[in-house]
Amino acid sequence: MPILQPVGRTFIAFLGAAGRLTLFAFMAIAHCFRPPIYPRLIGRQMMAVGYYSLPVVGLTAIFTGMVLALQSYTGFARFSAESAIPNVVIVSITRELGPVLAGLMVAGRVGAAMAAEIGTMRVTEQIDALYTLSTNPFKYLVAPRLIAGVVTLPILVLIADIIGVFGGYLVSIYKLGFNPATYIANTIDFVQVQDVVSGLVKAAVFGFLVTLMGCYHGYHSRGGAQGVGTATTNAVVSASILILCFNYFITELFFAQ
Amino acid sequence: MNDSTPTNQAPKIQIRGLKKAFGDKVILDGVDLDIGQGESVLVIGGSGSGKSVLLKCILGLLHPDSGSILVDGQEVVGLYGSALEEVRAKFGMLFQNAALFDSLPVWENVAFGLIQGKGMNREEAKAVALEKLASVGLNEDVAELSPAELSGGMRKRVGLARAIASNPEIIFFDEPTTGLDPIMGDVIDRLIVSCVKELGASTLSITHDMASARRISDRIAMLYKGKIIWSGPTKSIDSSGNPYVEQFINGNSEGPIQMQVRSL
Ligand SMILES: Nc1ncnc2c1ncn2[C@@H]1O[C@H](COP(=O)(O)OP(=O)(O)OP(=O)(O)O)[C@@H](O)[C@H]1O
Numbered sequence: 436m437p438i439l440q441p442v443g444r445t446f447i448a449f450l451g452a453a454g455r456l457t458l459f460a461f462m463a464i465a466h467c468f469r470p471p472i473y474p475r476l477i478g479r480q481m482m483a484v485g486y487y488s489l490p491v492v493g494l495t496a497i498f499t500g501m502v503l504a505l506q507s508y509t510g511f512a513r514f515s516a517e518s519a520i521p522n523v524v525i526v527s528i529t530r531e532l533g534p535v536l537a538g539l540m541v542a543g544r545v546g547a548a549m550a551a552e553i554g555t556m557r558v559t560e561q562i563d564a565l566y567t568l569s570t571n572p573f574k575y576l577v578a579p580r581l582i583a584g585v586v587t588l589p590i591l592v593l594i595a596d597i598i599g600v601f602g603g604y605l606v607s608i609y610k611l612g613f614n615p616a617t618y619i620a621n622t623i624d625f626v627q628v629q630d631v632v633s634g635l636v637k638a639a640v641f642g643f644l645v646t647l648m649g650c651y652h653g654y655h656s657r658g659g660a661q662g663v664g665t666a667t668t669n670a671v672v673s674a675s676i677l678i679l680c681f682n683y684f685i686t687e688l689f690f691a692q
Numbered sequence: 693m694n695d696s697t698p699t700n701q702a703p704k705i706q707i708r709g710l711k712k713a714f715g716d717k718v719i720l721d722g723v724d725l726d727i728g729q730g731e732s733v734l735v736i737g738g739s740g741s742g743k744s745v746l747l748k749c750i751l752g753l754l755h756p757d758s759g760s761i762l763v764d765g766q767e768v769v770g771l772y773g774s775a776l777e778e779v780r781a782k783f784g785m786l787f788q789n790a791a792l793f794d795s796l797p798v799w800e801n802v803a804f805g806l807i808q809g810k811g812m813n814r815e816e817a818k819a820v821a822l823e824k825l826a827s828v829g830l831n832e833d834v835a836e837l838s839p840a841e842l843s844g845g846m847r848k849r850v851g852l853a854r855a856i857a858s859n860p861e862i863i864f865f866d867e868p869t870t871g872l873d874p875i876m877g878d879v880i881d882r883l884i885v886s887c888v889k890e891l892g893a894s895t896l897s898i899t900h901d902m903a904s905a906r907r908i909s910d911r912i913a914m915l916y917k918g919k920i921i922w923s924g925p926t927k928s929i930d931s932s933g934n935p936y937v938e939q940f941i942n943g944n945s946e947g948p949i950q951m952q953v954r955s956l
């Protein structure tokens with residue numbers, strides 16, 4: 436069966452990759468909870484994931500909030516339902532767009548950088564050198580990045596939520612002529628704890644996925660500069676796809692009846 | 693073939709039937725080698741013959757396909773987790789390309805094993821690092837530079853300082869003097885010899901430089917086609933009676949070892 440062969444081979448390769456990734460993830464998580472912990476490294480990674488991503492994520496959030504208000508206005512005017520705009524903005528931002536867009540931006544910025552850095556360390560034997568110096572790369576390289584991702588991304592998303600809602604407010608007030616006091620009152624009325632919390636849970640999961648993909652592809656990169664390039668691409672692509680998949684399942688977990 | 697170790701104690705490292713292949717390319721095909729307590733063994737062999745792979749197998753950085761490696765009588769093939777980490781703590785390794793951490797300054801590279809591995813505080817570790825750097829001929833100004841700012845020979849020396857910083861029991865030197873000027877090469881050779889004397893360390897080195905080989909080793913083993921084809925005391929290398937060894941140490945392109953090259 437010459438047709439079945441390549442299909443089977445691809446399928447087996449896929450299973451192998453999935454198995455390796457799962458194993459890697461379990462090892463990485465186990466090392467997050469076992470000493471030694473490196474606070475200095477965690478701090479440095481939190482700066483990289485959180486602080487330095489603020490401008491990118493902030494810009495993404497504000498324009499998303501603005502376009503949301505504008506689009507809903509032009510759309511809802513047909514049903515004279517313009518008053519729902521604050522509701523639409525807050526729900527979309529906190530539930531969906533805040534975590535997903537922040538996750539994707541961080542995947543491009545941070546996941547890529549992690550894969551490139553760890554990949555370079557792999558191909559220049561620095562990871563081997565770590566092992567010979569009684570230092571486990573899972574503890575020294577992977578765990579600090581995972582911890583930073585899981586802790587920092589929710590904070591980043593919370594800030595993105597606020598900036599995004601503010602973007603919607605700006606357009607509604609200055610372009611669409613809403614009353615500021617009513618808009619704010621409506622927004623506060625519509626904020627639901629569950630919406631925000633689900634968004635933050637998503638953010639933590641996305642933070643884990645992005646850093647895990649960056650570390651995994653970097654750690655397994657092979658063959659010089661080209662290998663590092665491939666690892667970087669794979670890290671960003673796989674993290675983005677996983678973010679979108681997990682986004683659906685977490686949403687279902689929180690909101691499906 | 694002469695495989696007796698000079699000491700009567702059990703060897704520090706005993707390798708038997710070690711095999712390693714990448715895909716269908718067989719690199720090590722049943723290597724047998726002993727390294728005695730406090731002994732300096734040197735492996736010679738053509739470029740690409742698998743010398744670096746041999747070192748990495750012993751360190752557990754590559755997983756051999758079969759065979760046995762005993763370190764102090766303990767089997768390390770198949771060992772993992774904290775048991776493997778414990779064995780690795782006995783080793784220091786100078787990598788062929790130095791493998792310095794480029795996110796850390798030079799002195800932190802040297803002090804790395806002390807700070808991370810042994811939990812020494814940073815000031816103390818830095819003092820030790822500066823001392824080790826001085827012994828490889830690098831001064832305090834270099835200590836603050838990043839590895840990317842060093843020349844190839846300087847990187848090698850930093851790698852050497854890092855390998856010996858935590859006074860390991862066993863030290864591997866993968867081409868310690870390649871890329872150094874002849875005088876510095878001699879300095880490094882002396883340093884290696886004094887390390888062995890002072891620390892009582894056992895060493896396994898690789899080099900292509902026969903002058904250096906004679907200075908730093910007690911015993912030489914030749915790796916060819918995945919096997920140790922000759923091993924004997926360094927003094928007797930010139931009277932080995934083995935045509936492969938003779939061709940190799942004389943650097944002769946004519947002989948039983950055929951290089952896979954086509955003339956222009
Ligand atoms: N990780 C790897 N994956 C695949 N092949 C490898 C790997 N590492 C080494 N090899 C192959 O194994 C062979 C031996 O490599 P090794 O680095 O041990 O050579 P060497 O004896 O140290 O040579 P040199 O004196 O040039 O350093 C080479 O043919 C190399 O292509």
Ligand SMILES: [Mg+2]
Nearest residue numbers: 743744788866
């Ligand atoms: Mg080599």
